[in-house]
Amino acid sequence: MNDGGTGAGTARVAVVGAGPAGLYAVQALLASGPAIRVDVFDRLPTPYGLVRYGVAPDNQKIKSVTRVLRTAFDDERRVRFIGNVRFGVDLHRADLLEHYDAVVYATGAQGERRLGIPGEDLPGSHGAKDFVDWYSGHPDAAERSFRLDTTSVAVVGAGNVALDVARMLVRTPEEIAATDVPDRVLGAFRESRVTDAHLIARRGVAQAKFTAEELRTINGLPEVDIVVRPGEVSLTGEDERLIASNRQLAANVAMMREWSQRPSRGKPRRIHIRFLRSPVRILGGNRVEGVVLERNEPLADGQVRGTGECETLEVGMIFRSVGYKALPLAGVAFDEARSVIPHREGRVLDEAGRIAEGEYVTGWAKRGPSGIIGTNKSDSAQTVSHLLADLAARSSYKGRDPREITDRLRDRGVDCTDWADWLRLDGHEIELGRAQGRPRVKLPALRAMLDAARLPDPNACEGH
């Protein structure tokens, strides 16, 4: 292992989380000059966070951002990947504060919001994240199975995650086979009976959060009709004003309103987009059989009010996709109301609202679950600029040997992985895909991932 960076002139920074926010932070740190070394920890043996486990499998174009993100690991002398390390279990805040001059939390949003309506816990009612984890081959979902044995499914929410879920549900098995989903997931899609996905938006067409590219994608699905009811896409005066000042929104709204006028093309699958509807009760005995939707009326400020007028939509499954939320990290301050780590421009604040020396936050754990992948670049740049200013103001650094932290993990029996392990796992998945004419086949089980990474022994975590 290279043990450069032990000198008092070199600052050592830990980044917790190897998703886009964490890796953009690494790039900004390394660009600041030679006197900095970075260790990137992740609870999984894989880098890329939501790019690997959130971006939908049928969107390989967006996933190609990994080519940019992987450059964070180009300089092996200055950056290490230390995977399969759980913060708060294998590695604690105190360890990091002891060994590093600065710590950046880039842990994203691991939880998700609930609807809080009766029937939400019936079998067949799921959080979108459970489904996304499953089709993305996330180890958390390795034991999970989804039987898509119903024709109609509701997806609650009007954001891009809801759109991803609806689109994946109506994809043909041939289209799914062209993605990197695990074999078991492909098997479930081959058996799928789903023909109709109903997106349920509580507000109006002008308040939907779908982005243009994602709307164009569903518009281009060859086997799918998009069904929008003309009576649900009328605009309020306030909507008109909003649209007049936002060309992108105007284009999105125009596209969805045009869909409402378009005759059915007689396709075998459909995405229905319902506006101004809130689910108020999920129906069913042993499993989901339907959902009661209340009609909402728009208010002048873009919000809505329930009218008390209800209809029942018969569906055999329902996914709520109403937003992710960050979960607290052991020992790190947390703003329960906003579900973020409290901070001032990326400098973490303690319980008393004072700046916590040496601790920083970026990405969804900092600003909440919003924005696209690229949003994390400027977000991380802001955090890192403050981190660097704080380091520059110090008279000395801790000067700890980089081997100390990996030794400590090994003493705790942690089977941590490094960048070379990831490259072996990556190559193995691509090889599995090549054999089937697919871009990659993901291994969802942690054990299988570690085996593919061919970890010889725990000493492997000592470096590159």
Ligand code: NAP
């Ligand atoms: P989001 O964009 O914030 O959408 C959440 C949706 O849930 C909103 O439509 C919201 O409606 C609705 N909602 C919240 N609470 C609700 C309730 N109680 N009942 C009914 N509806 C409710 O979040 P997301 O879809 O999870 O996406 C997270 C971020 O990732 C977004 O920035 C998204 O653009 C991004 N993303 C991007 C891509 C891509 O670029 N391809 C793909 C996936 C995700 P209100 O507006 O009324 O609150």
